[in-house]
Amino acid sequence: MSKPSLILIGAGGHARSCIDVIEQQGQFHIAGLVGLVEQKHATQLGYSVIASDDELPSLVNTYSYALITVGQIKSADQRMRLFQKVRQLGFSLPVIISPTAHVSRHASIDSGTIVMHGAIVNAGAKVGSNCIVNSRALIEHDTIVEDHCHIATGAILNGDVSLGAGSFIGSGSAIKQGVKIGARCLVGMGVTVRHDLSDFAHFMGHDKA
Numbered sequence: 001m002s003k004p005s006l007i008l009i010g011a012g013g014h015a016r017s018c019i020d021v022i023e024q025q026g027q028f029h030i031a032g033l034v035g036l037v038e039q040k041h042a043t044q045l046g047y048s049v050i051a052s053d054d055e056l057p058s059l060v061n062t063y064s065y066a067l068i069t070v071g072q073i074k075s076a077d078q079r080m081r082l083f084q085k086v087r088q089l090g091f092s093l094p095v096i097i098s099p100t101a102h103v104s105r106h107a108s109i110d111s112g113t114i115v116m117h118g119a120i121v122n123a124g125a126k127v128g129s130n131c132i133v134n135s136r137a138l139i140e141h142d143t144i145v146e147d148h149c150h151i152a153t154g155a156i157l158n159g160d161v162s163l164g165a166g167s168f169i170g171s172g173s174a175i176k177q178g179v180k181i182g183a184r185c186l187v188g189m190g191v192t193v194r195h196d197l198s199d200f201a202h203f204m205g206h207d208k209a
């Protein structure tokens, strides 16, 4: 039986990492990427940029599945806008889980989220839609990650942490168990977070933003 076709919305570095995960997972055929007008006809790892964002409405007639593959550090706006647009157009957004990741059967992951190589999502954890759980990130038991978050490479969210929508946790950062981080927060890389952070907080391990 042929695999369903998937288009990737975003044609940069994060898209290349996603391609590797999707190829290893083996459940979808990557039909191509959607990028900026100036990226059209370029290739990423052998896959063509087949269209630009403004052509998405015509693609839904041909392809049923889409994944947002734009990266996210300082703002979730672009990934949120694309996710909402793609969903309104009627695409299905699958969950993609690397075969080298471990997602507990007692955890849940919502549509359009990718769990990349070596990541762990432990029992009772809930990860929302359109999130990136990047390579070797660890989301521990009963932690809640709301929609549109990026847990960067090697970051650790210990047990019972909560992370509000649209937040970013930098590479190698560690969040103490039970800490509540608000929506649209940015935690820099290599930072330890021991106390709650309110919405829109930028935290670099000291009070300077």
Ligand SMILES: CC(=O)SCCNC(=O)CCNC(=O)[C@H](O)C(C)(C)COP(=O)(O)OP(=O)(O)OC[C@H]1O[C@@H](n2cnc3c(N)ncnc32)[C@H](O)[C@@H]1OP(=O)(O)O
Pocket (backbone or CB within 6 Å): 073, 074, 134, 152, 153, 169, 170, 171, 172, 186, 187, 188, 189, 190, 191, 204, 205, 209
């Ligand atoms: C596969 C992948 O690649 S996934 C991506 C993973 N990447 C990351 O996790 C990196 C995330 N980015 C960061 O942590 C960045 O430092 C950001 C986004 C927090 C800030 O970036 P910028 O706005 O460019 O600010 P900049 O790097 O100039 O830093 C501003 C100030 O904050 C300090 N600062 C920035 N990040 C940190 C940090 N993680 N810890 C301590 N201090 C920091 C800087 O030293 C600087 O201080 P100064 O003004 O006294 O010199």
